[in-house]
Amino acid sequence: MAKATSISVNKLSSAVQDAVKAAMEKHPKVKVDPAKLSLGYLIWGFPVPEALQTLSIRETQAFASEVATSLGKSLGTPIEGAVFSHGGHLTIGFPAPPEVLLEH
Numbered sequence: 393m394a395k396a397t398s399i400s401v402n403k404l405s406s407a408v409q410d411a412v413k414a415a416m417e418k419h420p421k422v423k424v425d426p427a428k429l430s431l432g433y434l435i436w437g438f439p440v441p442e443a444l445q446t447l448s449i450r451e452t453q454a455f456a457s458e459v460a461t462s463l464g465k466s467l468g469t470p471i472e473g474a475v476f477s478h479g480g481h482l483t484i485g486f487p488a489p490p491e492v493l494l495e496h
Contacts, residue, residue: 399467401429403467404429404467405429407463407466407467408426408429408438408459408463409426410462410466411458411459411460411462411463411466412424412426412438412459414458414462415455415458415459415462418458419451419454419455419458421447421451422444422447422451422455423444424438424440424441424444424484426438430483430485431488432476432483432488433488434476434487434488435474435476435483435485435486435487435488436485436486436487436488436489437456437474437476437483437484437485437486438483438484438485439481439482439483440452440481440482440483440484444482449475452475452482452484453473453475455473455484456473456474456475456484456485456486457472457473458473459473459484459485460472460473460474460485460486461473463486471486472486472487473485473486474486474487
């Protein structure tokens with residue numbers, strides 16, 4: 393069994409905000425504020441406002457990949473960007489890590 397990784401929720405939140413800010417500079421059509429994190433079974437990320445849902449799948453995935461690359465550098469581990477859509481809601485983030493312990 394793999395050893396669980398521990399990460400601070402505050403550090404993750406701050407790293408996500410920094411990664412999104414950097415990605416928005418490269419993708420000027422995208423304006424988001426990742427104030428809330430969604431930690432689901434399939435994906436960890438942030439909900440996308442309806443105004444952003446007019447982007448193509450390709451544009452959305454490119455933004456998610458940019459955020460994940462920057463986030464991975466900040467956290468010291470490679471991360472792949474992901475987009476999850478269900479019930480009219482869109483989440484940009486990365487696949488949920490298999491074994492992680494969250495701390496304050």
